[in-house]
Amino acid sequence: xxxxxxxxxxxxxxxxxxxxxxxxxxxxxxxxxxxxxxxxxxxxxxxxxxxxxxxxxxxxxxxxxxxxxxxxxxxxxxxxxxxxxxxxxxxxxxxxxxxxxxxxxxxxxxxxxxxxxxxxxxxxxxxxxxxxxxxxxxxxxxxxxxxxxxxxxxxxxxxxxxxxxxxxxxxxxxxxxxxxxxxxxxxxxxxxxxxxxxxxxxxxxxxxxxxxxxxxxxxxxxxxxxxxxxxxxxxxxxxxxxxxxxxxxxxxxxxxxxx
Amino acid sequence: xxxxxxxxxxxxxxxxxxxxxxxxxxxxxxxxxxxxxxxxxxxxxxxxxxxxxxxxxxxxxxxxxxxxxxxxxxxxxxxxxxxxxxxxxxxxxxxxxxxxxxxxxxxxxxxxxxxxxxxxxxxxxxxxxxxxxxxxxxxxxxxxxxxxxxxxxxxxxxxxxxxxxxxxxxxxxxxxxxxxxxxxxxxxxxxxxxxxxxxxxxxxxxxxxxxxxxxxxxxxxxxxxxxxxxxxxxxxxxxxxxxxxxxxxxxxxxxxxxxxxxxxxxxxxxxxxxxxxxxxxxxxxxxxxxxxxxxxxxxxxxxxxxxxxxxxxxxxxxxxxxxxxxxxxxxxxxxxxxxxxxxxxxxxxxxxxxxxxxxxxxxxxxxxxxxxxxxxxxxxxxxxxxxxxxxxxxxxxxxxxxxxxxxxxxxxxxxxxxxxxxxxxxxxxxxxxxxxxxxxxxxxxxxxxxxxxxxxx
Numbered sequence: 098x099x100x101x102x103x104x105x106x107x108x109x110x111x112x113x114x115x116x117x118x119x120x121x122x123x124x125x126x127x128x129x130x131x132x133x134x135x136x137x138x139x140x141x142x143x144x145x146x147x148x149x150x151x152x153x154x155x156x157x158x159x160x161x162x163x164x165x166x167x168x169x170x171x172x173x174x175x176x177x178x179x180x181x182x183x184x185x186x187x188x189x190x191x192x193x194x195x196x197x198x199x200x201x202x203x204x205x206x207x208x209x210x211x212x213x214x215x216x217x218x219x220x221x222x223x224x225x226x227x228x229x230x231x232x233x234x235x236x237x238x239x240x241x242x243x244x245x246x247x248x249x250x251x252x253x254x255x256x257x258x259x260x261x262x263x264x265x266x267x268x269x270x271x272x273x274x275x276x277x278x279x280x281x282x283x284x285x286x287x288x289x290x291x292x293x294x295x296x297x298x299x300x301x302x303x304x305x306x307x308x309x310x311x312x313x314x315x316x317x318x319x320x321x322x323x324x325x326x327x328x329x330x331x332x333x334x335x336x337x338x339x340x341x342x343x344x345x346x347x348x349x350x351x352x353x354x355x356x
Numbered sequence: 357x358x359x360x361x362x363x364x365x366x367x368x369x370x371x372x373x374x375x376x377x378x379x380x381x382x383x384x385x386x387x388x389x390x391x392x393x394x395x396x397x398x399x400x401x402x403x404x405x406x407x408x409x410x411x412x413x414x415x416x417x418x419x420x421x422x423x424x425x426x427x428x429x430x431x432x433x434x435x436x437x438x439x440x441x442x443x444x445x446x447x448x449x450x451x452x453x454x455x456x457x458x459x460x461x462x463x464x465x466x467x468x469x470x471x472x473x474x475x476x477x478x479x480x481x482x483x484x485x486x487x488x489x490x491x492x493x494x495x496x497x498x499x500x501x502x503x504x505x506x507x508x509x510x511x512x513x514x515x516x517x518x519x520x521x522x523x524x525x526x527x528x529x530x531x532x533x534x535x536x537x538x539x540x541x542x543x544x545x546x547x548x549x550x551x552x553x554x555x556x557x558x559x560x561x562x563x564x565x566x567x568x569x570x571x572x573x574x575x576x577x578x579x580x581x582x583x584x585x586x587x588x589x590x591x592x593x594x595x596x597x598x599x600x601x602x603x604x605x606x607x608x609x610x611x612x613x614x615x616x617x618x619x620x621x622x623x624x625x626x627x628x629x630x631x632x633x634x635x636x637x638x639x640x641x642x643x644x645x646x647x648x649x650x651x652x653x654x655x656x657x658x659x660x661x662x663x664x665x666x667x668x669x670x671x672x673x674x675x676x677x678x679x680x681x682x683x684x685x686x687x688x689x690x691x692x693x694x695x696x697x698x699x700x701x702x703x704x705x706x707x708x709x710x711x712x713x714x715x716x717x718x719x720x721x722x723x724x725x726x727x728x729x730x731x732x733x734x735x736x737x738x739x740x741x742x743x744x745x746x747x748x749x750x751x752x753x754x755x756x757x758x759x760x761x762x763x764x765x766x767x768x769x770x771x772x773x774x775x776x777x778x779x780x781x782x783x784x785x786x787x788x789x790x791x792x793x794x795x796x797x798x799x800x801x802x803x804x805x806x807x808x809x810x811x812x813x
Contacts, residue, residue, distance in 0.1 A: 151748060153385035158777065183777035184812035187403045188440075196617050197594055203440065204403070205530035206499050210596070214621035214677040246378045265620075275377075285377065290679055291620070298380050319383050326748070329388055341545070343488050347596065348541070348548040348589050352490070354444075 124237035127256050130281035131274075132232050136174070137308035140166040143335040144181075150327040159183065162355045165228040166340045171195070173266050174228040175345040179355055190353060194345040196265055201350035208347040216268055234267040235260035237274075245275050247284045248302035248317055254278045255285075269296070283313065287321075295321040307335040402441030405812040409434045409521040413804035420792040421707040423800055424715040428464030434519065435459045448485065454478035454497070456531060458519055472570035475518040478534045488543040495573070497534035498552060500587065500600060501627050501671075502613045505737025505757065506689040506730055508629035508669030509611035511585060511602045512554070513728045515577040521806050522784055523768045524755050525737075528728070535578045552585040562647040563722055581605045600629075607631050623675045630668040635693040636731070638662040640723035641716075650716065657713050658702030667692035669729075673737070685739040694724075694733040695795070697761040704793045732795055734760040749774040757796070764790020764797045782808030 122130065142164045149157040160182040165174050175194040180186040188203035193216070200215075201208045231237075240257040247253045253275075260272040273287040286299040298321055301313040314333065320326035343349060411432045440454045454477040465471050480494025497516075501507030505525050516532040537554035560580040561568075568574065584603045589596070600611040611629035618624055634642070637660045644650030656662055673687030695703065707714050724731045736758040745752040751772045758765040768786030775781060784806040790797025 149748075150385050150388055153387055155387060157749070157774075184403060185405070185774075185777070185780065185810075195594070197591065197596065198617075202530070205526060206497050207501075207526075207529055209504075210502065210615045210617075210623045210625065210675075212617055212621050212623050212675065212677050214679070215683070243377070246381055248381070248384070250381060285380075292679065294679075298383075300381070300384070317384055317388060319380060323748075324383070327383065327385055327388060341488065343543050343545045346543070346546070346548070346589070346591055348550075349488070349543050352488075352543070 124239040124256075124258055125232060127239070127258060127276055127281065128232045128235065128237045128260070131276055131283055132230050134281050134310060134312060135283070136165075136167065136228055136230065137310060137312075137335070137337070138167075139308070139337050140164075140340040141308060141335055142338045142340075143307075144333050146331045146333070148329045148331075150329070152325045157183075159186070163228070164338065164340055164344065164353075166342070166345070167230070168342075172230055172233050173264075174230060175342075176228060177344060177350075177353060179353055181355060190350045192345060192347060192350055197346075199347040199350060201347070203351070206351065208350055210347075213265065213268075229266065229268065231260065234262065234264050235272065236263040240273075242278070243275065245284060247277075248300035248315075253282075253284050280311075282311075297321055307332070308337060402439070403812070404437075404439050404441075405810050407436045407438060407808065407810045409436075410807045411521065411804060412806075414802045415800050416788075416797075416802040418792065419800060420704055420798050421717055422711070422714050424718060427800055429462040432460060432462035432465075434461075434521065445481075448483060450482045452478055452480055452482065452494075454534075456518070460519065468570070470567055473519065474571050475531070475533060476573045477532065480534075490539075490541045492539040492541075493537075495534040495536050495578075496539055497532065498537065498539065498585075499529060500598070500611070500613065502598075502615050502625045503627045503671035503673060503687055503689075504685055504739055505673075505687050505755075506669075506671045506691070506735075508627055508671060509598075509600050509613055510728075511583075511600070511604075511609065511611075511629075515560075515580075515726055517726070517728060521808060522770070523766065523786060524739075524753075524770070533574055533578050535583075536575065537583075547588070547590040549589075550585075550587040552583070552587075554579060554583040556580060556582045560643075560647050562649045563644070563719065563726055564649055565647075602629075607633055618674075621677045625674065626670070626672040628668060628670045630666060632664045632666045633693065634662055634664055635660060635667070636691075636695065636724055636729070637699065637720055639693070639727075640720040643723060644716075644719055649719065654716060655713075657710075657716055658699060658706045660699065660702075669693075671737075681743045681745075683741045683743070685737075687737040689730055689735045689737060691730040691733055691735075694730050695761075696733050700732070700761060700793075700795065704798075732759050732761060736760060759790070759795045762790060762794040762797075764788070764794035766796050778812045780808075780810040780812075782806070782810070784808065 142162060145161040145163055147159040148155055162179045162181055164177040167174050173195060178191040180189040190201040192199045196213060198211045199208045200211050238259045240259050243255050243257050244252050245255045255275040255277055258274040260274055262270050269288045270291045271289040275285040277284050282304060283301045287295060288297045290296050298319040300317040303313060303315040304311045305314045314331060316330040318328040318330060413430050415427055437457045442450055442452045444450045456475045458473045460471050476495060478495050478497050480492050480496050483491045498512045499510055501510040512535050517528060518531055518533060520527055520531060535554045537552050539552045541548060541550045557579040558576040561576040581604050587598060587600045589598045595614050595616050598613040602609040609629050609631035613627050615623060615625035641656050645652055645654060670690040671687050673685060675683055675685045677683045703717055707717055721731055739755045740753060742752040754769045756765055756767040766788045768784060770784045772780060772782045787803035788796040788799050788801060
């Protein structure tokens, strides 16, 4: 379950539009641009593969299918996450619909309500694999402009943003975010707990065309607490899907099918 | 000049900051940069695994109330094959199958008649005649209830328990028999409605009757009365209420589940059900007589009123999750038909005054266990889970019950470690504590330890 959260949240942080502007954008406008790149503007599903590296060696792998849809009223995303692998986790589901969050295990056939805090459990938590609207969840402040090396060790001219949680939907209390100027590509993120503790560092790269936008297909997540742990999160098979609103409730969890 | 100095200061400050940020790249292992993610192999829908549980237990001596049949073995080994799968037969038709085969070795267990046991948990068809509307037929494991330790609204739990290694109520819910039923469900944006009919197909099997054949689906445990249930789920202001009405053999129960987040890390929940019915003692004696285990003239012991009254069952609790990945659950359970403090005193006093009544007294406790209802009126349940504890892939957990009348209780601690994607190890240790004349301290099992190995396919 924990890995699911991470994938969904980080996936959400990955999609933004490239738009030319005549005057420097404000911090919040940059965030809007990142959201447009991360979120394709229509209900969609994608496959997410999480690989954990312990002491530099690949260890655990998890494969998830994520269904996401934006609520046009709240502009928040509802997410359904289904475990596809490994074997012991097949069929487990996580629902995140605002603060209405449930975990379903097909073995027990029971749905357990979970708290927002539980989104943060795990190296790649459920809060990271779900899609979210940063502009709705965070208040942004522009700290400055910096030249930063991206995951491919190429220099990028970036806006350095400081994001503070502005709604209960926000997965993290604070995020430092580096966005490439002009393209609005997210380059790097640093994620903090309520107490100010650095939890994770994420690098976004391998931008590919997905659902009409150039979106990062891989996120590298460095655990800031466990120095030996790194996780990669690879998105693929992103495609538009007609997802009824009725899917985003606990009674539907046993009904979700993945073809 | 000041502007130049200020600019230089900014540049000088920014350069080390950027360098420090670039230093994070050094923590990315070479393997990440070299390897492309390869999707793990997946069987897509099903889950299959084998499990072996080796159990050691110690018996408590000097029981306050003698057991009619003391435990014959202080060890047991159970090998299991567990299967769960779903198949699409058509675009709108699917079949679900869930089964567990156990082979048990222990002193006093005859092979293979008593050693082999198959539990057909589920086998049912699902037809979806229209979007988000489902009609299902077959043996279905229907579970209701938001609480963890006791579920008053889990109306289809009675007589469904199968052999278990863990004493965790969540494990008991996970591995139990389904009920032959027809179920209709429709889901809409903001709610769902479910209707269930489970027919009577057999007279009930006695509690202490002879063991059935290993392949027996135990219909005489799960379908011994006509039962109806209607459940309505709504998504209202994050309370997710579920209201239920259940009817069985002349009694109608109503129930309610509700939950709500409090802040970022707490989930509060409550589960209630109530109906007019006799208390536990009267129910047990009546069942024993109806199934022939007890003679028709058997007295109602310990002495109690056998009349019906409206009785409530309640589980109210909360979960709290810490930043350190620890989740704690604390629940209070109220079972109005269960033993009061007076009932417990009478239970022990009756056995002391009339030793031949001991089998009947233990029968009541066996009935409560079979019905999966608490023996006592007031109890506390706690649960602690520490995910990714100390090392990766290690989960530590503990559960416990405490009788609020006599202070006795039980504890089980568990460590589960995933050796790989396919192999898992489990270690469970637990026991009961309390005075000789207490609920848990009067049980024959004092301590036990379980070594568990699982291999997933």
